[in-house]
Amino acid sequence: MANEPASSAPTNPLLVFLSRLWRSINVPLIAILLALTIGGLILILSSANPFAAYFALFKGAFGSLTSFGRTLEKATPLILGGLAVAFAFKAGLFNIGGQGQLVFGAIVSAYLGYSLTGLPFPLHMLIALLGGALVGGLYGAIPGALKTYTGAHEVITTIMLNFIALNITDYLSNGPWKDTGIVARTPAVLSSAAIPRIGQIPFGFFVAVLIAVLTWYLLYRTTIGFEIRTVGFNPHAAKYAGIKVSRTVILTMIISGFMAGMGGAIETLGVVGRYQPGFNAGLGFDGITIALLAQTNPLGVIPAAILVGAMQAGSSQMQFDARVPSQIIDVIQALILFFVSADAIVRWILRSRKTDEDKVTLSTGWGKS
């Protein structure tokens, strides 16, 4: 029979599961190995010992409970930044504006954290956290609405909105919300608004993991998720199915911005303690790396963020022990991004073909959808 599928697929459920797991992680895994290998070659060229460097990196990230706590601390905003990008991808939207949404979330949570007085601990923290996230969501709604009503492409608008957010937050932290003194920054958040640590582990990490699980549930178990994924795969068929495409696009951007904003808020309330200009520059962009490394799977975002967080947490140890400039971490991170986005190279190494399910819609075309 010519139309029967070739009979080499395993039938044992465990084998099926393992082969599906392998198929979903093989590209990111190989991409990481390739990036580490090329990073190692660069280390050799700069006459350093790559094994010593990577060992120090690992030690700095996981060597003690303190360093492990720092890795999770770094990973926390990365999870939320990665989720923001991955979530928008599902609706076919490329949200480059994570950075803008994140700094707005950060400064608003700082403002709520220092200006509201007399509130008890968990309540004040929750208000500051959700307030920051909500403002991030509202800031994400702008490119969604622009795309829907004017056809402006979200890649362009979110990039421009990043600059706007940067300047507004600079102004606020050096103007109306400025702390006393000469340094441009907000006052420190009150202890009633601070996100605590549980031993060495920052509590925000658990919040981020919870959000990741909820995001997965929303996408794959609810009608809203079905609408979002349908719009992402085929906006024409979505319209045919009676889905309001424009409403879905705006809602997706709000949720995406909400997650980025929450990333900024957790970092502010849990780590930095206040907002100051230059707050975690680049965090929004690391989200793109993480979303791609996770193959836009919300649960995959967690290990991807821990990996990037570990590299950031371990880089100073590497610098100290192996005398390797910490910028090599940026190079490796860029190489990972390169190999996961140019996945044809990795697939060629694996000799595997792309299936429809693997396809990530980076961005749909210009114009109204």
Next chain:
Amino acid sequence: MAEKGSPIVLEARGLTKRFPSVIANDQVDLFLRRGEILALLGENGAGKSTLMNMLYGLYHPDEGEIWIKGEKIALKSPGDAIARGVGMVHQHFQLVPVMTVAENVMLGSETTRRWGMLDARAAARRIRNLSQQYGLQVDPEAVVEDLPVGAQQRVEIIKALYRQADILILDEPTAVLTPQEANELFRIMRDLTARGVSIIFITHKLKEVLAVADRIGVLRRGRVVGTTDPKTATEASLAEMMVGRQVLLRVEKDDAKPGRPILQLNDLRVNDDRGHQAVKGLSLELYAGEILGVAGVEGNGQRELVEALTGLRPLAGGTVLIDGQDTTHFTPRQITELGVAHIPEDREKHGLVMPHPISDNMVLNRYYQPPYARHGVMQQEKIIADGEKLVQKFDVRTPSVRNTASSLSGGNKQKVIVAREFSHPTKLLIAAQPTRGIDVGSIEFIHKQLITQRDDGVAVLLVSAELDEILSLADRVAVLFDGRVVKQLPIEEATRERVGLLMAGSTEA
């Protein structure tokens, strides 16, 4: 006409092509004599396109040999095939709409003067010679987008001849033509063969094969199941060879018993994507329990009409009444919930979400209602269980409903859409090109379903470019030309010739 002893110009020996889950071609042997028209018949998915793509150098065979003019050739790319005189006219034309005929023809093999200057005049001269020699009327200076479809097809043929092709592969060339234009194409094909050109003609229309072919090859499931002579073959015998069993070509049905009006269109006006009026004041009535066939050459407002009726496209004027209710400004969901089923023209673009599982596609427009969703949570078990029932009932060939829609063949994709649209209570069914590009077996099945729906009292609006489909299914025929209904005929008065003339814009017929 080719003689028995004419030399063989093209031959496939044991060609095999495997794709990850199917063997698309399995030990295919085929030959083409100089000056003959070989018709290649086969259902969708039978392997016709794969075979032609190998002969044209787009795919590389896993096994077997290709011989062109007595020489064994390993084709690496279409360039190799073109160099040996093989030309292909694709079903979807490969023309640049904003360029002139001459520019399109020379694209890729430009005639140049000194310093690489294009020599458009020399190209135009050659095109004129070719068009005189073979009776292919075309103005080299005309801009392609202004030409009717039939003329664009002639440009494609000239493109191949310009590259000195003497073996032509025509892939479903009549799909976009009126019957009259198709007859003109057949005349051109005979002129070409009389001058020594050999033609492989791919189609699934049995009538055409019998009218024009010198020899008929039939493909089924990747294999050549036989070649036959058009003098002795009949439509029924060819259909049987294609499908592997007897096929009902005539649709059996009783007379319609029209009931109350279900769809009333009054002076409907709809714009196309570019903002030009495509439907220009159209009025129609459709009654419960009848099939109204909308005939017309593609691009005369059918798409815009259907999209306006289903809420996908805003109206520029006029009113729509569905079962007495004014739906002029309704959303697609409101219209669906009124009991309107829609088989869209482009199943891959509108009808299905390819990466979604088949089960999700089965509930694509009802996913939000119980029992498929409760409090906003999808009920996957119910969706899968009902999907499995529908797959059974509508004979969708798939190992599992969890497989993606993209894993299905064209006919099975269409069956998924039909299953979905026929599985809820319906007053009005809008079927646009319901059998385009699918196999004879599936066509038979879908036709029967349409009649069943009609007999259950559903009003069916059948929009089709296949005249035979309309003539065999419809109870009344409305002919569309340039965005208007030029004539409505009871089926008894709708002869092929008369409808064909009306489709071409004649008002006399």
